[in-house]
Amino acid sequence: MHVLYSTSPDQIPALTSDDLRRRFLVEDLFADDQVRAVYSHGDRVVLAGAAPVNGPLSLPTFPELRADHFFERREGGIINVGGPGSVTVDGESYALAHGSCLYVGRGAQDLEFASDGTDPARYYIFSAPAHTTFPTTLVEAGAGTVRELGDQSTSNRRTLNQYIHENGVRSCQIVMGVTTLHSGSMWNTMPAHTHDRRMEAYLYFDLPEEARVVHLMGEPTETRHLIVGNQQAVISPSWSIHSGVGSASYSFVWAMAGENQSFDDMDHVAITELR
Template identity: 45%
Template sequence: MIQVRYSAAPSSVETARAAELRDNFLVDDLFRAGEVRGVYTHDDRMVVGGAVPQSEQLALPAWTEVLGVPSHLERRELGVINVGDPGHVLVDGEKFELGHLDGLYVGRGCEVAFAGPRAAFYFVSAAAATTHPTTRVGHSEVEPVPVGSARGASERHLFRYAWGSDLKTSELQFGVTVVADGSVWNTMPPHLHDRRTEVYLYVDLSADDRVFHLLGRPGATRHLVVADRQAVISPPWSVHSGAGTGSYAFVWAMAGENNDYTDLFPVAPADL
């Protein structure tokens, strides 16, 4: 099953009801046992999805009625991160074992399947003009970049899996940020990147915790209340920041005109 989300104007966020904000920007039902589910957003033509194989091996759907081609990756590249227990991904028959928060980049033209009784795979695909080799990225093998401070309640570690350096992609970027115990803020101070859409998937929250995610243009922000394994689509004109009621991490993924990670515009808290 795949949903389609259309682009929204920046001004629509300022006057939207809470239910409309959730309908347009929140992805809250990706992980269903025994299913592959997805959302296609017209913002930079990204697909975000979840696969929960349980006892069955699940193929990455073509979703031809939306993508217009007989194979999902005919004109796309894919990023996968396991947000559950260990499992594996088959790429053209080759097995890649993924533990919790391990990642995998899959190049254009491949066939993909997911397996693992307690695994939960999050994936993002984007249009690709070039083909690059499939590459596994172990979470423990990535050098974390410290960001923020305990004083600002924003201490966190940034794990860059595919970010325009080392691992080559056409335009897809993705990775994981882990917020330190005792801190609450992610991506604070916030920023904009007018040439890329970004999607956040919040993970490793307890059942009772939530993240208050800010979206919208600086000076006119609104918020969504987000639970574990729920995602937020952030258009290029929107800030993307949040504060949690407990410990959490998030998977970030971007696609757009380029894959220069530093192509962004900082926003001072005073301008929010």
């Protein structure tokens, strides 16, 4: 498990591109037959990737968590960004197709990730501390609360699926879903916004191997960019915008944790105000 410490916004102007990438971009979350994880001191979230290829993988109890098992004091959302597979939670198996979401409640002890067939599954796990327990729940791809956003004329036509949220699958603090850009649209989350009460992480996927997303981050008056590839994640502190434009259409998992679960509690920033 790699540990990332908090960064103050007044440090951003002095950081190089490599500095930004080390602090906010997770480039190598997925590796065949491994479970890799990053612990962020921003709201103490964990981002993890499980890539079972030659056999099932168990979720480790990382020593940095000081716990008897991963979900002893945590909850998590799991989204499959690869081929079909299944996740077994304390003996109960859940089939996860591409884009499906599994919420795992606090107290779950044994998790195992498996692939079905020759196209391996890739499981993205977003976890946050939890102080109460909600039941483990599966949501099939596209079966959450659906919002149609943007317009083709502004290149940001997109379908947003809310899976874990206050009016859907219940959690202690996680809010999570998937947004898919329509063909010919490249912009996400524009106009941009911040939300001081929640951090957020984006995992970009279904992006062609030769394509990239230019992800915008930073305070609205001091923006910077990260060049992001397929199945790479960006950690966005509460003070930072999180928006991007791709060289091709793509999808991304968005996941938030903090003191409130109101999806629309955000401070919008017009593009004319960005610097």
